Amino acid sequence: MRLLLPAGTTETALVDGISAAGATPELMKHTPSADAEILAYGQPVAAPVTPVSPNGCPTPAAVTRAVREVCEFDVSIVDAGLAEPTAAPTVDLGVDPGADIRESTPVPDAASIFDRAATYASSLPDDDLVIGETVPGGTTTALAVLTALGEPAAVSSSLPANPIERKRRVVDEALEASDLRSGGLDGQPLEAIERMGDPVQATVMGLVTGALEADIDVTLAGGTQMIAVAALLRHAGLEGPLSIATTSFVADEQGDRLGEACYRLNCELTVTDPGFDEREHVSMERYCAGEAKEGVAMGGALSLVSEDRLPTVLDRFEVVCDRLGIDD
Numbered sequence: 001m002r003l004l005l006p007a008g009t010t011e012t013a014l015v016d017g018i019s020a021a022g023a024t025p026e027l028m029k030h031t032p033s034a035d036a037e038i039l040a041y042g043q044p045v046a047a048p049v050t051p052v053s054p055n056g057c058p059t060p061a062a063v064t065r066a067v068r069e070v071c072e073f074d075v076s077i078v079d080a081g082l083a084e085p086t087a088a089p090t091v092d093l094g095v096d097p098g099a100d101i102r103e104s105t106p107v108p109d110a111a112s113i114f115d116r117a118a119t120y121a122s123s124l125p126d127d128d129l130v131i132g133e134t135v136p137g138g139t140t141t142a143l144a145v146l147t148a149l150g151e152p153a154a155v156s157s158s159l160p161a162n163p164i165e166r167k168r169r170v171v172d173e174a175l176e177a178s179d180l181r182s183g184g185l186d187g188q189p190l191e192a193i194e195r196m197g198d199p200v201q202a203t204v205m206g207l208v209t210g211a212l213e214a215d216i217d218v219t220l221a222g223g224t225q226m227i228a229v230a231a232l233l234r235h236a237g238l239e240g241p242l243s244i245a246t247t248s249f250v251a252d253e254q255g256d257r258l259g260e261a262c263y264r265l266n267c268e269l270t271v272t273d274p275g276f277d278e279r280e281h282v283s284m285e286r287y288c289a290g291e292a293k294e295g296v297a298m299g300g301a302l303s304l305v306s307e308d309r310l311p312t313v314l315d316r317f318e319v320v321c322d323r324l325g326i327d328d
C-alpha cells in the first residue's frame, strides 16, 4: 500500500474566517508544505511552523504520521500547487498554486494537471493506493465545484462552527465571476475545477482515474472534499464502485448527509473513530471539540489500524505531538 498526498494551495483560503488549517491566514500558505514534512520526517524541517488551528489544535498530519510510525507504509507526496517550499521529497507534476475562486479561472490548466496525474498514477507498481489531500480552504472549493455540478452541496469545515454562510457567499461571488449559474457545469467536471475549484481536486481526480485504469485499488482518504472528488469523477463518467475512508469527526458533523452522498455517488464509506475521547490529551480534546476533524489522509490512515494496535497509535500520536512542541 502506498499513501499518496497531493499537497497544494488555493488563494481562497485567505478569505477571512473561512478556514482553521493554520493559525493565521498568512501562516496558512505554509500548512501543506509543513504537512508534507511532518508526514515524511515526523516534524517540520524547512517550513517555519507546525500547522495548528487558531486554538492550537495540531494538524491531522500528526495523526497520519503516528499511524505511519506504527504501521509503516510507503508515502509519496505530490506537489499539487504548493505556494511555499517544502523539504519533503515531492513528485513534480508541474502544478501551480490555485487562484481565488472569485476570479474567473482559478485553475486554468485543470485538464493538463488531470492528464499528468493520471499518467503518473497508472505507472505506479502498487496494488493499493490511499489518496489524501492537504489544501487549506479546500472545503470551500469543494462546495464551489459541487454547486457548479448541480450536486447537493454539504461540506464540512476545519472550524468547530462551520462558516457555511460565509462559504456560500464566496461561492456565489465565484459563480458570478465565472459567469455561471448553479448546476451550469453538469457533466463538465474539468471545467468545474478550472472555473470554480482548486488544483488538488484536478490532481486527485487524475490520480484516481489513472490508478483505476491500471487496475490499482484506490481509497479516497478524506471527508467532504473527497465527496466532491467522487462527484467530479461521476460527472466524468467513471463507473464502478468508489471508496471513501474518513473520520468519525466528519461523520458526526455531517449526520445522514454523508451516507446519503455516498449512496448517491455509489461510494463505499468507512468511518473510523480513533477513540480520542478516552484519553486526556489536549490535542485529542481539541479534535473531540470538533476542530480540524480530518485532512492529510487521517481517516484513511486510521482505517488501516486494527483495534488491538489503536492504543499504540494513540501513544505514538502523543509522542509526535511532543516532538511538534504541543504540550499535553
Ligand code: AAM
Binding pocket: 018, 019, 020, 021, 022, 031, 035, 051, 052, 053, 057, 058, 059, 060, 061, 133, 134, 135, 136, 137, 138, 139, 140, 156, 157, 158, 159, 291, 292, 293, 294, 295, 296
Ligand atoms: C490540513 N492541514 C491542516 C488541516 N487540514 N492543518 C490544520 N488543520 C486542518 N484542518 P478548510 O476548508 O476548513 O480549510 O478545511 C480543509 C483543510 O483542513 C484541508 O487542508 C485538510 O487537509 C485539513
